[in-house]
Amino acid sequence: MEYYASLPYTIVIEHHEEQGGYYVARYIELPHFIMTGATPVEAVRELENEKREWFEENIKDGNKIPLPIKLRKYSGKIILRMPPALHEHLVNMTEIQGESLNSFMVKAVSLAADYVEPTKKYKVAVK
Numbered sequence: 001m002e003y004y005a006s007l008p009y010t011i012v013i014e015h016h017e018e019q020g021g022y023y024v025a026r027y028i029e030l031p032h033f034i035m036t037g038a039t040p041v042e043a044v045r046e047l048e049n050e051k052r053e054w055f056e057e058n059i060k061d062g063n064k065i066p067l068p069i070k071l072r073k074y075s076g077k078i079i080l081r082m083p084p085a086l087h088e089h090l091v092n093m094t095e096i097q098g099e100s101l102n103s104f105m106v107k108a109v110s111l112a113a114d115y116v117e118p119t120k121k122y123k124v125a126v127k
Contacts (some may be wrong), residue, residue, distance in 0.1 A: 026047070
């Protein structure tokens with residue numbers, strides 16, 4: 001239980017307008033564990049206060065506890081299934097544009113997901 005409680009799970013806070021407005025805090029990786037509060041800070045505090053008990057109950061019940069997204073390994077490779085006609089269309093389109101299918105799909109998925117590549121940080125040596 002202590003092991004899981006110490007891991008860097010990803011907290012998401014959402015505002016709900018119903019019932020005069022309140023905030024919901026949850027961990028992305030643990031979708032059924034949510035807490036509410038009048039403010040974002042209160043909702044997160046409730047989540048953190050209940051974390052150990054939630055892990056303890058789920059471990060005792062034999063439920064699988066997922067690891068945080070930050071600790072998972074990502075190869076950068078996925079298998080994508082699509083209709084053969086779409087596959088053919090994409091190959092034709094990218095061939096005409098002189099672009100690889102992979103490059104096109106990475107751009108299309110990035111755009112659809114509103115993803116912006118993080119800025120690289122460089123260390124500058126000072127002499």
